[in-house]
Amino acid sequence: MKAVVSLNSGSSSIKFALYTLDTGQPPVFSAGGKIERIGLAPRLSIRQADGTVIYDRDWVDGAALTHGELLADLFAWAAEHVSGREIVAVGHRIVHGGTTFAAPCLVDDALLDALDALCPLAPLHQPHNLAAIRAIRRLQPTLAQVACFDTAFHHDKPEIASRLALPREMHEQGIRRYGFHGLSYEYIARRLRELDPDLASGRVITAHLGNGASLCAMHDGHSLDTTMGFTALDGLMMGTRCGSIDPGVVLHLQIQMGMSPQQVEHLLYQKSGLLGVSGISSDMRALASNPSSQAQEAIDLFAWRAARELCGLVASLGGIDGIVFTAGIGENDADLRRRICERLTWMGIELDQDANMANAGIISQPDARVRVLVIPTDEERMIALHTLNIVEGNV
Ligand code: ADP
Numbered sequence: 001m002k003a004v005v006s007l008n009s010g011s012s013s014i015k016f017a018l019y020t021l022d023t024g025q026p027p028v029f030s031a032g033g034k035i036e037r038i039g040l041a042p043r044l045s046i047r048q049a050d051g052t053v054i055y056d057r058d059w060v061d062g063a064a065l066t067h068g069e070l071l072a073d074l075f076a077w078a079a080e081h082v083s084g085r086e087i088v089a090v091g092h093r094i095v096h097g098g099t100t101f102a103a104p105c106l107v108d109d110a111l112l113d114a115l116d117a118l119c120p121l122a123p124l125h126q127p128h129n130l131a132a133i134r135a136i137r138r139l140q141p142t143l144a145q146v147a148c149f150d151t152a153f154h155h156d157k158p159e160i161a162s163r164l165a166l167p168r169e170m171h172e173q174g175i176r177r178y179g180f181h182g183l184s185y186e187y188i189a190r191r192l193r194e195l196d197p198d199l200a201s202g203r204v205i206t207a208h209l210g211n212g213a214s215l216c217a218m219h220d221g222h223s224l225d226t227t228m229g230f231t232a233l234d235g236l237m238m239g240t241r242c243g244s245i246d247p248g249v250v251l252h253l254q255i256q257m258g259m260s261p262q263q264v265e266h267l268l269y270q271k272s273g274l275l276g277v278s279g280i281s282s283d284m285r286a287l288a289s290n291p292s293s294q295a296q297e298a299i300d301l302f303a304w305r306a307a308r309e310l311c312g313l314v315a316s317l318g319g320i321d322g323i324v325f326t327a328g329i330g331e332n333d334a335d336l337r338r339r340i341c342e343r344l345t346w347m348g349i350e351l352d353q354d355a356n357m358a359n360a361g362i363i364s365q366p367d368a369r370v371r372v373l374v375i376p377t378d379e380e381r382m383i384a385l386h387t388l389n390i391v392e393g394n395v
Helices: 067-081 109-116 126-139 168-172 182-195 247-255 261-270 273-278 284-288 293-317 327-332 334-342 353-357 379-392
Strands: 002-009 014-021 028-036 043-048 053-058 086-094 144-149 203-209 213-219 222-226 322-326 371-374
Touching (some): 002 126, 002 379, 028 067, 043 067, 067 086, 086 379, 182 213, 182 379, 203 293, 273 284, 322 327, 334 353
Parallel strands (some): 086 144, 322 371
Antiparallel strands (some): 203 213, 213 222
16 A cells, blocks of 8 residues: 655745555556745645645745745645555656756665756756755655656757757757656657557657647657757747747847846746736736737737747658647647647648637547647656656556
């Protein structure tokens, strides 16, 4: 009677999921949720599989509570929730595995040191991922922890898709295109093989459109290219991130406008994207229900950029057999999917508008040359599967 926890720890939130394990069976989702507003007034909310909220707690005066203290609360709740079962391991989403880590690993001191060294490559994410591991080590020193890397799925993509057009020595120093959202893409590749094995063995572009957004060109379930590169800033326009921009803009902001590197970082990661262009919100739902021309322009730009980047990946793949939409926007926003696909009719993409409006599994016309699907992603399950594989070898 065992259980496993998946954790995705960020600067102001920690997402988690708890799975129960019975011999020979796939992990069963038991409950999951989020600690939000860390550093302000934290809130822990937990739902069970049918969506019912089973735990909800606010720390109104909790601005000083650390990630570690909040994780202690979460683990106390989890131990009680699975009473009679032993939590055998915690799996973590780790944003960066660098050039070395191409597969999930059991955490030990040497791994933590190696992952610390990668913090400069993902300064807004990696330190928080690692802080959660250390906090759990202090709480439960003997509990197995597994690091699952967002870069790993892209590790074996062709060399040409990894290279930036910079002097060679910089590539050797790790300044190269890594790619992210790998746990989501890996889950989708796996799920697509169950749902449509023919398509899964072909050329598929998966559009992970959430607050963070990227595209991945997959052939036979493997990443060949992706829109995020050295950092999770590259590629598509996102909720608050700019996506690809002329690097000359960064120079201009600093040299001509006198902004500090930290100010530029804040601008590009936190103030740009849908939020920057609309001046209203980073949230697609909020913009969709806002009739102002600024909100509509932000949505138009998001769709235009997505279609444009998608065409770039078609070139990387040498053609296209299918598109999979996933994550918050990709799974739920029929209008946005329509806006993107309408720009791609020339390549054989034709939506079945009723199926699209219903967020159905297959949303293309039956006789369309390119199949278009909506598949909900589940990064937490992917983390749980990897974690089990490492601690018990039983996936
Ligand atoms: P994260 O990257 O934080 O995991 P999500 O995958 O949850 O993000 O996606 C968040 C985005 O999805 C937000 O822009 C939100 O407005 C959008 N979204 C979620 N549900 C819907 C919906 N029903 N219709 C339109 N957009 C939605």
